Amino acid sequence: MRLAYYPGCSLEGSGMEYGMSTERTAEILGIELVELDDWNCCGATSGHNTNKLLSLSLPARNLAIAEQMGLPMLAPCAACYNRHRTAEHVIKHDPEMRETIAQVIEMDIQGTTETVSILDVLANQIGIEQIASKVTKPLLGMKAVCYYGCLLVRPVEHTGFDDSEDPQTMDRIVRALGAETLDWAHKTECCGASLVTSRPEVGNRMLYEILRNAKATGAECIVTACPLCGMNLDMRQGAVEKEFDTKFDLPVYYVTELVALAAGESRKAVGIDRHFVEAGRYLDEVEKRAENIKAEKEAQAQAKAAAQSKDTNEQTAGDPEARQKKIDAMIKAFEKNPDKMAKRLIDDEERAAVLLEVISEDSKKAARLAELMVDNAEKASKAADAFVTAELKKRAK
Amino acid sequence: MKLIPACEADQQLIRRLEAEAGTNVNLCYQCGKCSAGCPAAFAMDYPPRQVIRLLQLGMVKQALKAESIWICASCETCSTRCPRGVDIASLMDTLRREALRQGLITDKKVAAFNQAFLTGVKLFGRTYEAGLLLQHNLKTMQPFKDAQYGLPMMKRGKISVLPTKIKNRDHIKKIFDKVQQLGGE
Numbered sequence: 066m067r068l069a070y071y072p073g074c075s076l077e078g079s080g081m082e083y084g085m086s087t088e089r090t091a092e093i094l095g096i097e098l099v100e101l102d103d104w105n106c107c108g109a110t111s112g113h114n115t116n117k118l119l120s121l122s123l124p125a126r127n128l129a130i131a132e133q134m135g136l137p138m139l140a141p142c143a144a145c146y147n148r149h150r151t152a153e154h155v156i157k158h159d160p161e162m163r164e165t166i167a168q169v170i171e172m173d174i175q176g177t178t179e180t181v182s183i184l185d186v187l188a189n190q191i192g193i194e195q196i197a198s199k200v201t202k203p204l205l206g207m208k209a210v211c212y213y214g215c216l217l218v219r220p221v222e223h224t225g226f227d228d229s230e231d232p233q234t235m236d237r238i239v240r241a242l243g244a245e246t247l248d249w250a251h252k253t254e255c256c257g258a259s260l261v262t263s264r265p266e267v268g269n270r271m272l273y274e275i276l277r278n279a280k281a282t283g284a285e286c287i288v289t290a291c292p293l294c295g296m297n298l299d300m301r302q303g304a305v306e307k308e309f310d311t312k313f314d315l316p317v318y319y320v321t322e323l324v325a326l327a328a329g330e331s332r333k334a335v336g337i338d339r340h341f342v343e344a345g346r347y348l349d350e351v352e353k354r355a356e357n358i359k360a361e362k363e364a365q366a367q368a369k370a371a372a373q374s375k376d377t378n379e380q381t382a383g384d385p386e387a388r389q390k391k392i393d394a395m396i397k398a399f400e401k402n403p404d405k406m407a408k409r410l411i412d413d414e415e416r417a418a419v420l421l422e423v424i425s426e427d428s429k430k431a432a433r434l435a436e437l438m439v440d441n442a443e444k445a446s447k448a449a450d451a452f453v454t455a456e457l458k459k460r461a462k
Numbered sequence: 463m464k465l466i467p468a469c470e471a472d473q474q475l476i477r478r479l480e481a482e483a484g485t486n487v488n489l490c491y492q493c494g495k496c497s498a499g500c501p502a503a504f505a506m507d508y509p510p511r512q513v514i515r516l517l518q519l520g521m522v523k524q525a526l527k528a529e530s531i532w533i534c535a536s537c538e539t540c541s542t543r544c545p546r547g548v549d550i551a552s553l554m555d556t557l558r559r560e561a562l563r564q565g566l567i568t569d570k571k572v573a574a575f576n577q578a579f580l581t582g583v584k585l586f587g588r589t590y591e592a593g594l595l596l597q598h599n600l601k602t603m604q605p606f607k608d609a610q611y612g613l614p615m616m617k618r619g620k621i622s623v624l625p626t627k628i629k630n631r632d633h634i635k636k637i638f639d640k641v642q643q644l645g646g647e
Contacts, residue, residue: 074588081619103587103628106583106587111580112580114572114576115558115562115580122641126637169644170633215535219537220538229542260502262575262598263575267502274501339618
């Protein structure tokens with residue numbers, strides 16, 4: 066896939082992690098990004114607050130350049146995406162306005178190009194399966210809320226790739242990476258945008274409501290696809306905590322950071338060290354959880370295999386080679402998960418704990434038990450019981 | 463609220479604003495869904511429903527002077543949810559621009575921010591984040607606002623002291639000038 070790339074001002078400044086991780090994600094998924102030559106600022110909210118024609122003409126210059134390239138244009142920033150989509154809509158549907166815009170920018174513009182968002186490209190064009198296939202370090206155990214904000218999903222007639230009240234594309238991407246995404250009430254609430262600068266008493270309150278709802282839902286981090294939302298929730302979280310006398314400690318990740326990390330990219334390469342709310346610690350925690358979840362699954366699989374082998378004990382009795390293989394597998398299970406094996410042999414928790422100590426100290430005893438388990442589970446339990454009794458007697462002396 | 467009869471000139475202005483916004487205020491039946499969902503309504507003098515009501519009553523000056531139009535963050539929740547299809551967000555946008563034209567700016571801080579933002583774009587073709595904050599602070603007489611973020615932003619390489627400039631800055635200046643000619647602003 067080849068796309069014209071419009072980074073927008075934020076992705077080279079306050080939202081640079083988003084820019085870095087978008088480029089990494091594109092490379093991982095085989096998307097070729099061709100940066101728009103000499104692109105300009107879209108005018109953002111200040112543009113349409115001030116002058117309608119200006120707010121259409123600034124994005125139109127970029128659209129005209131993309132048209133010359135003959136490629137759809139990726140705008141990861143939600144505000145840039147929205148402004149270009151709006152201009153595109155007018156250019157396509159209002160011929161008179163298109164004439165005026167063409168006159169202002171002194172360029173030919175037909176409305177043939179389409180601006181696309183990163184969520185649309187990832188979820189609908191590349192596809193969830195393709196993303197899942199690149200995951201080498203699944204984010205198992207991560208509990209996230211996906212925060213879409215306003216401009217990616219509204220107004221529907223300009224955006225339209227997802228539902229405006231309960232969008233799902235980001236949730237689907239994040240789940241494909243192994244994380245859990247929670248339903249919450251503020252996924253499309255406004256973060257206040259530039260109000261946090263111009264009217265902080267209004268903007269901070271809006272941020273507070275979002276952070277509070279995320280926390281109350283049980284989220285441990287927020288995922289976003291907008292550099293302004295990202296910066297507001299991350300950089301100003303400390304000030305909001307102070308103002309409302311509370312503690313959130315919610316790291317805020319860009320969806321592309323998570324895609325790249327799950328595909329094995331280094332934290333530095335996607336800018337995790339540039340966050341304001343410490344974002345590495347939670348990733349450490351997720352890594353630990355992922356290992357535990359993986360180990361548990363393996364132990365379950367082993368236990369299942371062992372149970373199956375019990376059923377076929379009689380068949381293997383006459384086949385010494387198969388018997389030896391099973392014994393070896395059982396010994397390995399003892400080495401990897403001695404606690405689980407001890408619990409399998411003895412129901413009583415305290416006695417199982419003693420057995421765990423015995424087999425951890427004496428691998429010969431563990432091997433003996435492994436052998437017995439393959440041949441006769443009942444005998445194995447009795448032998449284990451005897452080991453524990455002997456050990457307790459020894460301690461009593 | 464002081465009720466005054468709407469004069470013909472006000473009615474004409476309202477019709478022009480509706481045309482610019484691409485919407486019709488008389489479609490509104492005052493259900494209040496816009497105000498219920500507005501994330502900034504808590505800070506507004508007139509919630510969105512009442513802004514529409516002012517226009518229905520012909521009280522356009524009051525609507526233009528409302529602080530609400532400057533508190534609106536353009537999140538479009540109101541327009542998305544309106545059961546009558548009134549584009550309230552677009553109307554708010556139009557009211558802001560008309561207030562600028564008439565010099566009736568109730569909230570100078572938001573207008574100052576917008577002006578500082580666009581000055582950077584006009585000069586360099588890109589947003590000049592450091593300059594924007596500095597200019598906004600000076601204009602609104604709060605020199606140390608957000609100063610605590612300056613150094614941490616720089617440490618993280620997220621803000622540069624100097625602006626990023628595009629090559630064809632003349633083109634951007636021309637666009638601004640042309641818009642001024644055509645838009646009369």
